[in-house]
Amino acid sequence: MTDKTQATQPFFDGAAEGKLRLQICGGCETWAYPLTTRCANCGSSELQWQDTSGQGTVYSHAKLQRAYHPRHKQRLPLVLAQVDIPEGLRLMTNLIDVDPSTVRVGDAVVAAFETFDDGGVLPVFRKA
Ligand SMILES: [Zn+2]
Numbered sequence: 354m355t356d357k358t359q360a361t362q363p364f365f366d367g368a369a370e371g372k373l374r375l376q377i378c379g380g381c382e383t384w385a386y387p388l389t390t391r392c393a394n395c396g397s398s399e400l401q402w403q404d405t406s407g408q409g410t411v412y413s414h415a416k417l418q419r420a421y422h423p424r425h426k427q428r429l430p431l432v433l434a435q436v437d438i439p440e441g442l443r444l445m446t447n448l449i450d451v452d453p454s455t456v457r458v459g460d461a462v463v464a465a466f467e468t469f470d471d472g473g474v475l476p477v478f479r480k481a
Pocket of ligand 1: 378379380381382383392393394395396397
């Protein structure tokens with residue numbers, strides 16, 4: 354069995370390089386997220402890592418005013434959002450560098466990358 358940390362490493366390596374890198378099926382070219390070992394569309398196990406376009410559209414959003422994890426204390430108010438990407442996935446993510454009151458469903462967003470005090474880098478989105 355593959356170690357989970359090792360299995361997700363390409364995602365984090367991509368983030369460190371400024372790329373939103375996700376899995377795509379080598380059989381039917383369906384994108385997959387979260388991490389999987391089999392394509393939900395055709396059942397193939399031929400999943401590969403590939404950089405997405407980094408584009409997205411806000412599907413829904415909410416403003417978080419209380420930190421539920423110490424990592425987020427400095428990020429408040431934090432915008433939680435579901436973002437549709439042209440690769441056919443809906444991602445749960447955060448929008449950064451935005452006044453929460455100005456976020457609208459349908460807003461065009463682009464992938465951005467946030468570095469935390471512990472050195473971790475995670476993909477988020479900002480207005481395009
Ligand atoms: Zn497939």
